[in-house]
Amino acid sequence: xxxxxxxxxxxxxxxxxxxxxxxxxxxxxxxxxxxxxxxxxxxxxxxxxxxxxxxxxxxxxxxxxxxxxxxxxxxxxxxxxxxxxxxxxxxxxxxxxxxxxxxxxxxxxxxxxxxxxxxxxxxxxxxxxxxxxxxxxxxxxxxxxxxxxxxxxxxxxxxxxxxxxxxxxxxxxxxxxxxxxxxxxxxxxxxxxxxxxxxxxxxxxxxxxxxxxxxxxxxxxxxxxxxxxxxxxxxxxxxxxxxxxxxxxxxxxxxxxxxxxxxxxxxxxxxxxxxxxxxxxxxxxxxxxxxxxx
Numbered sequence: 001x002x003x004x005x006x007x008x009x010x011x012x013x014x015x016x017x018x019x020x021x022x023x024x025x026x027x028x029x030x031x032x033x034x035x036x037x038x039x040x041x042x043x044x045x046x047x048x049x050x051x052x053x054x055x056x057x058x059x060x061x062x063x064x065x066x067x068x069x070x071x072x073x074x075x076x077x078x079x080x081x082x083x084x085x086x087x088x089x090x091x092x093x094x095x096x097x098x099x100x101x102x103x104x105x106x107x108x109x110x111x112x113x114x115x116x117x118x119x120x121x122x123x124x125x126x127x128x129x130x131x132x133x134x135x136x137x138x139x140x141x142x143x144x145x146x147x148x149x150x151x152x153x154x155x156x157x158x159x160x161x162x163x164x165x166x167x168x169x170x171x172x173x174x175x176x177x178x179x180x181x182x183x184x185x186x187x188x189x190x191x192x193x194x195x196x197x198x199x200x201x202x203x204x205x206x207x208x209x210x211x212x213x214x215x216x217x218x219x220x221x222x223x224x225x226x227x228x229x230x231x232x233x234x235x236x237x238x239x240x241x242x243x244x245x246x247x248x249x250x251x252x253x254x255x256x257x258x259x260x261x262x263x264x265x266x267x268x269x270x271x272x273x274x275x276x277x278x279x280x281x282x283x284x285x286x287x288x289x290x291x292x293x294x
Contacts, residue, residue, distance in 0.1 A: 011097060015094055015095070016065055018059075018061060018062050023050050023057075023088075023091065023179075024054075024087055024088060025051075026172075026176060027048075028048045034048070034220050034221065043220060043284050047086040049086060050086065050089075051201075052223035053201040053226060055081075055091065055201075056200045057182060057200065057201035059095075059108065059123070060200070061182050062095045063095070066095060069192060070125055072197060072230060073125075073233045073234060074125050074126050074231070075123070075230050076122070076227065077227065077228050078122045078226075079119045079121040079133075079227065082120060083116055083117060091111065092113075094109050094111065096108075103129075104125075105123070108123045120133065121133050132227055134226075137225065138248060138249060145251065145252030147250065147252060148217065148257070148290035148291060149216060149257045149283045149290060149291075150216060150250055150258075153247055155247055155250060156246065156247065157246065157247040158246050161270070162210055162242065163209075163240065163242050164207070165206075165239065165240050166202055166206050166238070167238060168237050176201070176202065176205075180199075187202075187237070195236055195238060195239075196237040196238065198235040203235050203277070204226055207265055210245050211281075213245075214259075219257075219283040221283045221284070222284075224282040229278075231273045231274060231275055232275075235274055241265050243263050243266070244264055245261050246261065247259060248260040248278075253282075255285055256283060257282075257285065258280055261278075265277075
């Protein structure tokens with residue numbers, strides 16, 4: 001694995017621009033998932049989708065250029081996914097250059113090589129004065145609607161703690177590190193903080209363990225939005241943590257049911273929070289037999 005080439009990032013008219021990369025759909029063999037070509041095509045997508053968390057892995061070079069390595073300690077990345085991509089499509093990350101304020105927040109986005117916006121978001125370090133993009137999204141009004149897939153869930157519902165650990169020799173993590181579009185030696189070896197650390201996409205992998213506590217009826221799901229906040233980071237590989245959370249909000253669209261939830265990655269035994277995550281999961285109505293009957 002080679003270190004991120006920061007000289008690949010250019011600044012143009014106050015915008016930091018990363019290079020085009022071709023992220024892989026590493027979950028395309030998961031039959032019946034949104035990453036499976038056949039399933040995704042039946043649901044109206046062009047093919048199996050690249051996970052949003054994979055796209056987040058492309059931002060650390062830009063964020064380190066903007067904020068320095070302390071982004072892994074108190075940094076935030078908040079992403080709302082606009083358009084799905086498929087395997088090997090070229091995309092690049094962009095961000096507004098930060099102001100002189102050390103705790104500033106900047107706008108970020110990703111675009112395909114034809115200009116299509118893949119995601120929009122914000123990024124920051126420390127304690128910026130303004131809320132992140134997903135915090136603002138959460139504050140928007142939602143109209144109640146009929147639910148079947150998520151009918152056993154409600155806002156305020158607590159998700160009990162569950163153990164989680166990211167091992168570098170796990171097949172999924174090994175494959176992700178091998179396919180990283182922006183590799184960094186710190187992800188697999190020594191870092192300024194000691195051992196190997198996790199990039200934001202793999203922090204998501206660690207925290208979605210809590211979804212085992214969510215009573216979701218069978219349906220095809222996909223990431224609608226993800227925010228990772230380092231509280232007392234970085235997050236380490238080969239380290240035992242636990243993750244718990246709370247359901248924040250639920251809603252419906254013509255094609256989906258969705259749930260917003262927040263999780264906290266903690267030292268074992270209810271210890272201090274190391275990182276948090278806000279996620280919005282969408283579930284396709286067309287994939288649920290419960291909606292077929294309505």
